Amino acid sequence: xxxxxxxxxxxxxxxxxxxxxxxxxxxxxxxxxxxxxxxxxxxxxxxxxxxxxxxxxxxxxxxxxxxxxxxxxxxxxxxxxxxxxxxxxxxxxxxxxxxxxxxxxxxxxxxxxxxxxxxxxxxxxxxxxxxxxxxxxxxxxxxxxxxxxxxxxxxxxxxxxxxxxxxxxxxxxxxxxxxxxxxxxxxxxxxxxxxxxxxxxxxxxxxxxxxxxxxxxxxxxxxxxxxxxxxxxxxxxxxxxxxxxxxxxxxxxxxxxxxxxxxxxxxxxxxxxxxxxxxxxxxxxxxxxxxxx
Numbered sequence: 001x002x003x004x005x006x007x008x009x010x011x012x013x014x015x016x017x018x019x020x021x022x023x024x025x026x027x028x029x030x031x032x033x034x035x036x037x038x039x040x041x042x043x044x045x046x047x048x049x050x051x052x053x054x055x056x057x058x059x060x061x062x063x064x065x066x067x068x069x070x071x072x073x074x075x076x077x078x079x080x081x082x083x084x085x086x087x088x089x090x091x092x093x094x095x096x097x098x099x100x101x102x103x104x105x106x107x108x109x110x111x112x113x114x115x116x117x118x119x120x121x122x123x124x125x126x127x128x129x130x131x132x133x134x135x136x137x138x139x140x141x142x143x144x145x146x147x148x149x150x151x152x153x154x155x156x157x158x159x160x161x162x163x164x165x166x167x168x169x170x171x172x173x174x175x176x177x178x179x180x181x182x183x184x185x186x187x188x189x190x191x192x193x194x195x196x197x198x199x200x201x202x203x204x205x206x207x208x209x210x211x212x213x214x215x216x217x218x219x220x221x222x223x224x225x226x227x228x229x230x231x232x233x234x235x236x237x238x239x240x241x242x243x244x245x246x247x248x249x250x251x252x253x254x255x256x257x258x259x260x261x262x263x264x265x266x267x268x269x270x271x272x273x274x275x276x277x278x279x280x281x282x283x284x285x286x287x288x289x290x291x292x293x
Contacts, residue, residue: 014179031053038066040092081106089115089118107166125148125150132149
């Protein structure tokens, strides 16, 4: 069995399966690629009245899944795609794209088995999460059995690279969502303090941004005749940068005014001091002495 055999049905909306369900219409014909033991497909059958087939390379997991789903191919994705003859409304890659050596080739290949208005629904771990940013700052990169640093991952995704993947696959990203796991100000400050660092306002903004708070990226895409050209950050991220720029400008302006005021006071003190008056008189006497000789 795989490390994902015992997936549990989520009881909250901040879970990739809950968000995937939101992207699947009722009565859809679904292909769940990398279906593990069939838990997600079972949920789609129960909650959305879907007909769900699966692809699962792990033999034991595929047997478990075959008891829950309509049909399961026990093979790797590439082989299964050669053998599948029907077309689907929805094809799901739930935490699977990071396990594929050439995901863009696989995404282009599924065009043959997806209906004209079909969706590719996906979830991927976000490698820009605050936990990994802080870990890298400490010099830590430790693989685990599951999670963001699953030792079986072949690809690493963040918002930018997942957009680029679908562009290369001639697909349009229609909707993006995230499973969030944000860090509080205190937790960030404590982690930085352990490394001898101090959290600045800009640093906190970066480590609490939507991109840093996203533990997983979830969304769906559709095949497009027109290839996407521009990769844009979410509006929330742009707003953060604009707010920071305005705040920085104001802070610098205030600092400059304070500095100018301080220097003016110091200059007045110097001008009015006895030593300055004496120095001016002495300079005048020396100049006269030079003029005489």
